[in-house]
Amino acid sequence: MVHIRQATTADAAALDDMVRELAAHEGDLDHVLVDANRWGQLLARPDVRVLIAQDESGPIGFxxxxxxxxxxxGGDLLALDDLYVRPGHRDxxxxxxxxxxVARLAAEDNLLVQWGVRLDNHAGQRFYARLGASLNTKMTASWAPAQYRRHLAAVR
Ligand SMILES: CC(C)(COP(=O)(O)OP(=O)(O)OC[C@H]1O[C@@H](n2cnc3c(N)ncnc32)[C@H](O)[C@@H]1OP(=O)(O)O)[C@@H](O)C(=O)NCCC(=O)NCCS
Incomplete structure (x- = not known):
């Protein structure tokens, strides 16, 4: 039986493990700086919501x-960050x-839910389209400190 529940600070270590598994799966482990201790703090914040899927073996997704x-x-939205199901529990x-x-949570306050999916993640796009989500293309830009500092040095 799979049960979906809100994570509490007691889930910090399990969540840290799953976030690292997801980052490793995406080849992005170097960018994960958060640790279990920090998750303990983040999970106590009212603006951070984590939902955990769990069966008799323990947490299997989030x-x-x-x-x-x-x-x-002028209102709020729900920005979906990660969606992950452990291998062996997928499909x-x-x-x-x-x-x-997530939809139930958003419906409580009639909020828009927004997230990103990579253009090459066709399975992900199918999955979200089946849920009735809109899929629009838009490029993401980011300015890392080293990059905007170079810009600042150039305009000085
Ligand atoms: C995406 C993910 C959460 C789906 O979980 P799940 O429990 O397998 O989902 P469901 O059983 O409800 O639905 C299965 C569908 O999801 C699809 N899917 C969506 N994204 C997928 C992904 N990145 N990798 C594999 N399958 C994915 C499957 O292909 C299948 O659809 P299909 O039959 O049309 O191929 C899971 O595959 C996963 O954790 N993948 C790795 C992380 C990831 O890609 N996260 C989403 C980033 S946008």
């Missing part, structure tokens, strides 16, 4: 969400159950 201001509407509808739990 989704992480940040509730934040959306300036054009059994657990990812869909986690998204259903």
């Amino acid at each position: 989704t992480s969400i940040v509730r934040r201001i959306h300036l054009w509407t 059994k509808g657990i990812g869909s159950q986690l998204m259903t739990a």
Whole structure:
């Protein structure tokens, strides 16, 4: 039996493990700076929501969400950060159950839910399209400190 529940600070270590598994899966482990201790602090924040899928073996997946201001509407939105189901538990509808739990959370306050999916992640796009989500392309830009410092040095 799979059960979806809100994570508490007691889930910090399990969540840290799953975030690292997901980052390793995406070849991005070097960019994960958060640790279990920090997760303990983050999970205590009201704007950070993590839903955990669990069966008799323990946590088998999660989704992480940040509730934040959306300036054009003047209200809040739910920014979905990660969605992850452990290998061996995939293709059994657990990812869909986690998204259903996100929809329930959003419906409480009628909030928009927003997230990104890589252009080459066709399975992910199919998965989200089946849930009835809109898929629009938009490029993401980022300015790391070293990059904007180079810009600042150039305009000085
Ligand atoms: C995406 C993910 C959470 C789906 O969980 P799940 O429990 O297998 O989902 P469900 O059983 O409800 O649905 C299965 C569908 O999800 C698809 N899927 C979506 N994203 C996928 C991914 N990145 N890798 C593999 N399958 C994915 C499967 O292909 C399948 O659809 P299909 O039958 O059309 O191929 C899981 O595959 C996963 O953790 N993948 C690695 C992390 C990831 O890619 N996260 C999403 C980033 S946008």
